[in-house]
Each structure stands twice: as structure tokens, then as C-alpha cells.
Amino acid sequence: MKKNLLIVEDHELTRFGLKTTFEDVEYVETIYEASNAEDAIEIFKNNKIDIVIMDLGLPNMNGIEATQTIHSLNDEAKIIILTSHNDEKEVLNSLKAGANAYCSKEINLQRLVQVVQSVSEGAAWFDPSIAHIVLQATANTATEDKESNFKEYDLTAREAQILKLMTEGYSNMEIAQHLVISVNTTKAHVASILQKLEVDDRLQAAIKALKYKIV
Amino acid sequence: MKKNLLIVEDHELTRFGLKTTFEDVEYVETIYEASNAEDAIEIFKNNKIDIVIMDLGLPNMNGIEATQTIHSLNDEAKIIILTSHNDEKEVLNSLKAGANAYCSKEINLQRLVQVVQSVSEGAAWFDPSIAHIVLQATANTATEDKESNFKEYDLTAREAQILKLMTEGYSNMEIAQHLVISVNTTKAHVASILQKLEVDDRLQAAIKALKYKIV
DNA sequence: TTTTTCATCATACAATTGATTTATTTACCA
DNA sequence: TGGTAAATAAATCAATTGTATGATGAAAAA
Numbered sequence: 001m002k003k004n005l006l007i008v009e010d011h012e013l014t015r016f017g018l019k020t021t022f023e024d025v026e027y028v029e030t031i032y033e034a035s036n037a038e039d040a041i042e043i044f045k046n047n048k049i050d051i052v053i054m055d056l057g058l059p060n061m062n063g064i065e066a067t068q069t070i071h072s073l074n075d076e077a078k079i080i081i082l083t084s085h086n087d088e089k090e091v092l093n094s095l096k097a098g099a100n101a102y103c104s105k106e107i108n109l110q111r112l113v114q115v116v117q118s119v120s121e122g123a124a125w126f127d128p129s130i131a132h133i134v135l136q137a138t139a140n141t142a143t144e145d146k147e148s149n150f151k152e153y154d155l156t157a158r159e160a161q162i163l164k165l166m167t168e169g170y171s172n173m174e175i176a177q178h179l180v181i182s183v184n185t186t187k188a189h190v191a192s193i194l195q196k197l198e199v200d201d202r203l204q205a206a207i208k209a210l211k212y213k214i215v
Numbered sequence: 216m217k218k219n220l221l222i223v224e225d226h227e228l229t230r231f232g233l234k235t236t237f238e239d240v241e242y243v244e245t246i247y248e249a250s251n252a253e254d255a256i257e258i259f260k261n262n263k264i265d266i267v268i269m270d271l272g273l274p275n276m277n278g279i280e281a282t283q284t285i286h287s288l289n290d291e292a293k294i295i296i297l298t299s300h301n302d303e304k305e306v307l308n309s310l311k312a313g314a315n316a317y318c319s320k321e322i323n324l325q326r327l328v329q330v331v332q333s334v335s336e337g338a339a340w341f342d343p344s345i346a347h348i349v350l351q352a353t354a355n356t357a358t359e360d361k362e363s364n365f366k367e368y369d370l371t372a373r374e375a376q377i378l379k380l381m382t383e384g385y386s387n388m389e390i391a392q393h394l395v396i397s398v399n400t401t402k403a404h405v406a407s408i409l410q411k412l413e414v415d416d417r418l419q420a421a422i423k424a425l426k427y428k429i430v
Numbered sequence: 431t432t433t434t435t436c437a438t439c440a441t442a443c444a445a446t447t448g449a450t451t452t453a454t455t456t457a458c459c460a
Numbered sequence: 461t462g463g464t465a466a467a468t469a470a471a472t473c474a475a476t477t478g479t480a481t482g483a484t485g486a487a488a489a490a
Contacts, residue, residue: 092353092354092356095350095353095354096353096354100346100350111333114329114333115333118326118329118330118340118343121343122343122344122346123340123341123342123343123346124339124340124341124346124349124350125333125338125339125340125341126338126339126340127338128333128336128337128338129337131315131337131338131339134339134349134353135310135315135339137352137353137356138307138310138311138349138352138353139307139310139311140356141307141352141355141356166418167422168422169414169415169416169418169419169422171415171416199384200384200386201384201386202418203381203384203417203418203421204384206418206421206422207382207383207384207421207425210422210425
């Protein structure tokens with residue numbers, strides 16, 4: 001199935017190059033263009049866009065915010081970041097915002113066409129210059145004890161709910177208000193949680209919950 | 216520059232298919248083959264291998280362990296995981312082990328050739344069936360306030376040390392014993408930490424510290 | 431139907447924590 | 461050499477947290 005493409009890029013020269021490149025690509029149906037984030041979002045709202053090629057160095061609203069907005073409008077659309085700077089923070093933030101791929105502007109056009117196609121099919125792709133950042137970030141996502149999820153500790157639904165609130169730093173009183181129960185009830189649940197997790201206090205419980213992703 | 220390829224795959228049929236495919240690819244120099252992890256590691260040790268295509272469903276030692284071993288022998292070599300199952304745990308663990316790409320066996324050969332080439336140049340690629348796992352994992356690596364590392368909050372060395380112990384769930388008394396100071400001193404430091412982090416209690420301090428990797 | 435589990439609440443007490451204030455010693459810097 | 465920041469410590473008090481124990485009603489399981 002053919003795809004509609006939106007190119008978001010402030011430099012006319014680059015935009016023209018991209019457009020010309022993708023005009024000749026058989027899987028591309030219509031190409032839309034925007035030179036700033038606001039226009040891009042407008043166009044995205046009013047048309048069925050499958051793929052967005054997003055420049056990060058935009059005036060006013062930056063590309064990351066635009067990515068976030070577009071992603072929240074339709075998370076089916078694939079967003080490919082195209083940029084010349086490859087700062088770790090920027091890479092991770094754009095992925096957090098909903099990007100599906102990250103390309104350096106040094107990429108050769110043939111490769112870019114391949115990337116866009118595979119990303120449009122759902123793949124994720126990362127440029128050599130920043131691949132290590134992504135690989136490292138995923139590697140840091142501890143999974144070793146993934147088995148120790150909350151079923152292991154046999155928390156009840158209510159307890160899990162309260163543990164969640166604990167990991168967000170709420171006091172017993174706040175939890176009670178939040179769930180519209182008495183502080184005493186909260187304390188009873190907390191006591192039960194502490195027992196089940198085999199810890200001494202709420203701090204340890206919260207740490208354990210975060211560490212092993214119990215909540 | 217041409218690359219040497221090692222194919223690790225226990226099914227002869229698949230191995231043969233892969234070999235035949237890559238024999239015709241211009242960027243490939245020599246193709247090595249292994250049907251199990253032990254052989255693969257032997258071959259990897261004795262030859263200059265640039266790219267490894269690794270099946271995960273191997274007998275005896277599994278593909279993830281093999282990936283780890285190979286990665287530790289030479290982290291310049293690119294490892295492409297090829298598998299039919301796409302369990303989240305397996306995906307993340309193989310990346311942790313040092314994989315650079317993750318392909319489903321359903322991939323078409325032309326695409327695989329493209330992937331292998333771009334990965335050999337340093338890119339990272341993830342199959343549509345598992346891309347969301349990787350994207351989510353990276354998104355979870357909190358970076359929003361990457362600036363807010365412990366220098367931002369101007370913690371003293373002692374305070375940072377105590378905050379670290381807090382994130383490990385120690386009580387004031389335990390921290391005091393650990394650092395051979397009085398509980399009163401510990402409390403003084405904790406009070407200062409809470410102020411600097413702008414939080415209400417040690418739980419919130421620990422959560423913030425963990426979340427923003429202050430310690 | 432009986433038993434068990436869960437969620438709820440209470441009271442009382444002990445322990446810990448956090449806030450506040452004050453003060454001493456050390457170290458470094460201008 | 462005087463000033464500043466850091467680490468140390470103590471005392472006190474209020475608030476929060478955790479422990480222990482018991483009780484009730486509803487729902488689920490045996």
C-alpha cells in the first residue's frame with residue numbers, strides 16, 4: 001500500500017532535495033511539505049499522513065515538541081528524525097516523544113529511502129552516529145529479574161495500587177485521601193505490603209517496586 | 216571495504232539459504248558458518264569477523280550467551296540477531312548482550328541484505344515485530360531533566376554519599392553506623408538534602424535520586 | 431453452606447523521621 | 461587573618477510511620 005509522506009524541514013534547499021528524492025519512490029503516494037512545526041501539525045491534522053520526516057532544527061517550536069504533538073495525534077504515523085547534531089539528550093528525548101527512527105543528515109539518499117520504507121512497515125532504525133546511545137539505553141533497562149513481577153509477591157489489586165502510589169512518594173494520609181479511605185486502612189495495606197515484599201519500611205518497598213518493576 | 220560474515224544457525228536449510236543469499240552480495244568477502252555456539256566462538260576467535268548473524272534457538276549454549284561471549288571478544292563486530300520468537304525479555308537481553316540489530320525470520324532477503332549492510336556500518340535496526348519494545352525501553356530511560364544531575368542541586372560530597380545510602384533503603388541509624396557519625400549528624404545532612412532536592416521526605420528524595428540518576 | 435480472602439476501619443503504642451535551633455571544629459580562600 | 465562553607469553534634473518537639481491486635485461485611489472458593 002502506498003504511503004503519504006510529510007516533510008518537515010526549514011531549509012528550502014534540503015526540503016527540495018528530499019521531495020525530489022521521494023517523488024521517484026514507488027511506495028510514496030503524496031508528499032506534503034512544511035517549513036515549520038506549526039504548519040506541519042496543521043497539515044498532519046488535515047490529511048492522512050503515514051510517514052513524517054522531521055528536521056530537529058526548526059524555528060519557534062522545535063522538532064521534538066512537534067514530534068510529540070504529532071505522535072499524540074496519531075501514534076500509527078511513523079516519525080523519522082533527520083538532524084545534523086546528535087546529542088545524547090536530543091536522541092533520547094526525540095525517541096521519548098515518539099520518533100521511530102533517527103537519521104543523520106549525512107545519510108545517503110538511497111539508504112534513506114530504504115530506511116523510510118522499513119520504518120513505514122514498523123521497523124526502527126538508528127544512524128551509526130547514534131546507534132550506540134540507543135543500544136546502551138536499552139541495555140540499561142534491567143530485565144534480569146523480570147520474573148519477579150508483582151504476581152510473585154501475591155499483592156492484591158488494592159495493595160498494588162497503594163504500592164504504586166508509594167513509589168510516587170505519597171504519604172499514608174495522601175494515599176488515604178486519594179483513594180477515599182481512612183489512614184488506618186491505608187496503614188493496614190501498607191503493613192501488608194511491607195510483609196509481602198519482606199522489607200522494613202515504605203522506602204525499601206518503593207525502591208524494590210521500582211527496581212523490579214513490580215508496579 | 217568488504218566484510219567477513221559469520222552465520223550461526225543450527226538448521227542446515229536456513230544456513231544454506233543465508234549463505235547463498237550473501238554469496239552474491241558485493242560487500243561480503245568471506246562467509247563462515249557455524250551450527251552451534253561453541254563452533255561459532257571458535258571460528259570468531261580464529262578469524263577476523265566483521266558481522267555475525269546469530270540464530271537465537273541454538274542447542275546447548277544459547278544464542279544470547281554466544282552473543283555476549285562474542286561481544287566481549289570484540290565489541291567492534293556487529294551482531295545481528297535472527298529469530299522467530301520475539302519475547303520482550305529475549306529482545307532486551309540480547310541487546311544487553313551486545314546485539315546491534317534484531318530481525319524476525321520472516322524478513323525478506325533483500326531487506327536483510329540492506330539491514331546487514333547498514334548495521335555493518337554502525338547502524339542499529341529493529342524488526343517491526345519488536346521495534347515497539349526497543350522504542351519503549353529507550354523512552355523509559357528518563358532524560359527530561361538530564362541536566363538535573365547532582366551538580367544541579369549542589370549536594371556536597373557527604374550529602375551525595377548519604378543520599379546514595381538512602382536510595383539503598385538505609386535508615387538514619389544505619390547510615391550513621393555505616394559512616395561512623397552520630398544519628399544527629401545524619402539527620403542534619405538528610406534535612407539539608409531534603410531542602411536542596413525540594414522534597415518532603417526521604418522517600419521522595421530517594422525516588423528523585425533514582426529517577427534522575429542523581430546518585 | 432462453610433471457609434477463606436479481601437477491604438475496610440479502629441485504637442494504642444513504639445520507633446523513626448523531620449524541623450528548628452544552636453554550636454564547635456576544620457579547611458579553604460581572599 | 462578574617463570570612464565562609466562544610467561536617468560534626470546535641471536537644472527538643474511535632475508529625476509520620478510502623479506494629480499489634482481485633483473486628484466487620486462482602487465476595488469468592490471449597
